[in-house]
Amino acid sequence: MARSKRLVLPSVQNPERIKLMTSIALPRKIFQGAAKRADMFRMFDRHAMRPDRFAGDQSAVYAGEWFEIDETSYSYMLDILRPLWMRGPIFAMREFMTGSVTSVFYAIRTDEAVRYFHTYCDLSDPDSVEAMRTAIVDREARPVRAMSREERLEHIWSTTTDDYRGYAGARWPTAMQGHRTVMLYGGSEGTFLKLLDTLSDDEIAAKLPVHLRHLPAPLAA
Numbered sequence: 001m002a003r004s005k006r007l008v009l010p011s012v013q014n015p016e017r018i019k020l021m022t023s024i025a026l027p028r029k030i031f032q033g034a035a036k037r038a039d040m041f042r043m044f045d046r047h048a049m050r051p052d053r054f055a056g057d058q059s060a061v062y063a064g065e066w067f068e069i070d071e072t073s074y075s076y077m078l079d080i081l082r083p084l085w086m087r088g089p090i091f092a093m094r095e096f097m098t099g100s101v102t103s104v105f106y107a108i109r110t111d112e113a114v115r116y117f118h119t120y121c122d123l124s125d126p127d128s129v130e131a132m133r134t135a136i137v138d139r140e141a142r143p144v145r146a147m148s149r150e151e152r153l154e155h156i157w158s159t160t161t162d163d164y165r166g167y168a169g170a171r172w173p174t175a176m177q178g179h180r181t182v183m184l185y186g187g188s189e190g191t192f193l194k195l196l197d198t199l200s201d202d203e204i205a206a207k208l209p210v211h212l213r214h215l216p217a218p219l220a221a
Contacts (some may be wrong), residue, residue, distance in 0.1 A: 015017045026064030027119070027135045030154040030182050031214055032147060037076060040118060043067060044103070051167055053176060057099045060121055066119035066136060067158070074105055074116035090129065092121070100124040106133060110140050144217045149204070153196055156182065156207045169197065182207065 031043060041081045047053070047061050077093070084094035089107035096102040097120060106117045117136055121128040147155070157165060157180060164183040180196040184203060194203070205213045 026153060027066055027132055028064055029067060029139060029151050030065050031067035031156050032151065032160045034070050036070060037073045040069050040073050046158055049162055049166060059101050062097050062120040063101045063122040064120065066117055066132065068119050069116050071116055071208050074107060077105055104129055106136065108133065108136060110137065147212065147218060152208060189194060
């Protein structure tokens with residue numbers, strides 16, 4: 001007989017702490033490595049299953065997300081639809097994700113090589129495109145590969161399929177409802193759900209691929 005999924009609930013003595021732990025900072029890297037085309041399309045909407053998808057302004061959910069892609073994917077997206085605009089090696093898609101947020105693609109030379117990136121920029125902010133480029137250059141200029149805790153959590157969310165990730169529903173305390181959850185394996189106790197932002201270091205390591213588990217944390221994440 002299949003075991004039912006358990007919920008692991010952190011303390012709710014301080015709901016504001018949960019709110020702070022799940023707040024979205026801009027900009028944010030959501031995938032480690034260069035995504036191939038299939039992964040790129042899958043990450044275009046990592047939030048498709050959220051319960052409030054069509055409620056209110058969703059710009060903050062997407063704006064600021066970015067990840068590296070390969071040259072083939074960059075060229076494919078440039079050719080698939082006439083860009084909204086193109087400024088040198090940077091172009092924006094004319095189909096918006098939500099509100100004034102759309103995909104902006106970059107070709108950036110770093111460490112003597114040209115690399116390619118997909119981002120979501122809020123074009124209502126005239127400085128968003130250049131601010132995103134600066135953020136990518138600053139992040140990728142680190143001399144040693146490193147991942148912050150937030151980047152590890154975002155990578156886990158990006159690489160977990162919808163069958164194993166979701167959002168806290170009515171069974172959870174009110175302060176936690178709507179927050180992201182992932183399924184973990186508890187050995188003889190079966191699988192259980194836990195808030196993404198409350199994973200322990202060991203749980204994070206178990207969800208990451210082997211080559212990412214032991215990367216150092218940056219000095220200033």
